[in-house]
Structure formats: C-alpha cells, structure tokens
Amino acid sequence: MSALDKETAEAHWKQLARYEIERLSGTLLMHWVNAQLQLIMSWVERAIQQEGWDPISPNQRYGSSIVEVYRIVDEAVDQFFSLQVPMSSDELSCLCCGIDNAFQVYANLIVSNLASKEELIPPVPTLTRYGKDTSITAFVKKELLDQKVPDEKKSSHIKVLPTPTLSVQLNTLHYAVSHLSKLEDSISEQWLKKRPSEKLDEGSLDD
Numbered sequence: 001m002s003a004l005d006k007e008t009a010e011a012h013w014k015q016l017a018r019y020e021i022e023r024l025s026g027t028l029l030m031h032w033v034n035a036q037l038q039l040i041m042s043w044v045e046r047a048i049q050q051e052g053w054d055p056i057s058p059n060q061r062y063g064s065s066i067v068e069v070y071r072i073v074d075e076a077v078d079q080f081f082s083l084q085v086p087m088s089s090d091e092l093s094c095l096c097c098g099i100d101n102a103f104q105v106y107a108n109l110i111v112s113n114l115a116s117k118e119e120l121i122p123p124v125p126t127l128t129r130y131g132k133d134t135s136i137t138a139f140v141k142k143e144l145l146d147q148k149v150p151d152e153k154k155s156s157h158i159k160v161l162p163t164p165t166l167s168v169q170l171n172t173l174h175y176a177v178s179h180l181s182k183l184e185d186s187i188s189e190q191w192l193k194k195r196p197s198e199k200l201d202e203g204s205l206d207d
Contacts (some may be wrong), residue, residue: 033095076099087194103180
C-alpha cells in the first residue's frame with residue numbers, strides 16, 4: 001500500500017462513526033442488573049415469610065433464610081462476572097448497592113416484628129406526696145388505678161417472641177453481618193480479573 005493509499009484510508013477511518021459498544025452494552029447490562037436485583041428482593045421477602053426460626057442444626061444456630069439469601073446473591077454475582085460483555089464500575093456499583101439494600105430489607109423485616117423497648121418496659125408511676133386528708137388520698141388511689149388499667153390492657157396486645165426464636169434471629173443477623181466480608185472479597189477478586197487496572201473500593205457492602 002502506497003503512502004497516498006494510507007492517507008486516504010486514514011481519512012476515511014476518521015470520518016467513520018465509531019460503534020459505541022461499551023455504552024450500548026452498559027445499558028443492556030444495567031437492565032440485567034435491575035432484573036436480578038428485583039429477583040433477589042423477591043427471594044428475600046419469600047425467605048422471611050417461609051422462615052420458621054428453627055436452627056439449622058445444633059452447630060448452626062441460625063435460620064435457613066439467610067443461607068438462602070446468600071445463595072441467591074452469590075449466584076447473581078457469579079452470573080454478572082460470567083457475562084462476556086464490556087462492563088464498567090457503574091454497573092458493578094449498581095449491583096453492590098442493590099445487594100446492600102436487600103440485606104437491609106432482610107434485617108428490617110426481622111426487627112419490625114420485635115416489640116419496642118417502650119412497650120416492654122412499664123412506665124414509671126407518677127410520684128405523689130403523702131397527704132393527711134383522706135379525700136386527697138382517695139383521689140390519688142383512684143388516679144393510680146386509672147393509670148394502671150390502660151397499661152394492663154396494652155400489655156396484653158404486645159407481641160413478645162419466645163426466647164429461642166429471638167436467639168435464632170440474633171444468630172441469623174450475626175451470620176449475615178459476619179459473612180459480608182467474604183462476599184466483598186469474592187466481588188473484589190472477580191472484578192480485578194475482569195478489570196485488572198481498576199481496584200474496587202473496600203467497604204462496598206458495609207452497613
């Protein structure tokens with residue numbers, strides 16, 4: 001090829017509109033990520049609804065729902081990195097934020113069934129001064145009784161979970177938090193294989 005032919009080819013090349021494969025694949029990948037996050041969220045809600053809060057085994061004193069949630073999350077992460085398309089940190093950030101939100105929803109669904117501290121601890125009775133007048137004493141006794149009746153009625157409506165159930169729930173939340181670092185390491189390692197020049201920020205899934 002002569003120098004003139006090369007110049008002509010370069011001129012035509014510059015005039016060609018480049019096919020923006022990364023932008024188009026990024027849009028498709030973002031749609032895929034959002035679909036996966038919706039699937040994860042539905043699995044989280046279903047796992048909580050089906051959870052009986054019985055320990056998996058004597059050595060595994062946590063609920064089976066958190067194991068199921070981690071399984072579906074791990075599958076989504078593995079599928080994400082197995083896609084043979086260009087990807088950027090934007091899609092990965094969206095996936096990590098969605099996973100973080102799923103774990104927060106999982107924890108909130110557990111905590112929402114717990115009675116509040118204000119409901120469990122009875123209110124401090126009103127202090128009254130001792131009076132010699134019998135009419136005042138009778139009035140005070142009546143006021144104390146009137147205050148006590150609503151509290152007794154209220155306590156009958158408080159939903160207090162059994163201690164074994166609370167223990168399993170606490171162990172389940174501990175399992176969820178303690179395994180986040182392992183999930184983060186897995187994501188970081190797979191991202192470095194995909195994009196060696198870009199290091200993932202630590203703490204992407206921290207609470």
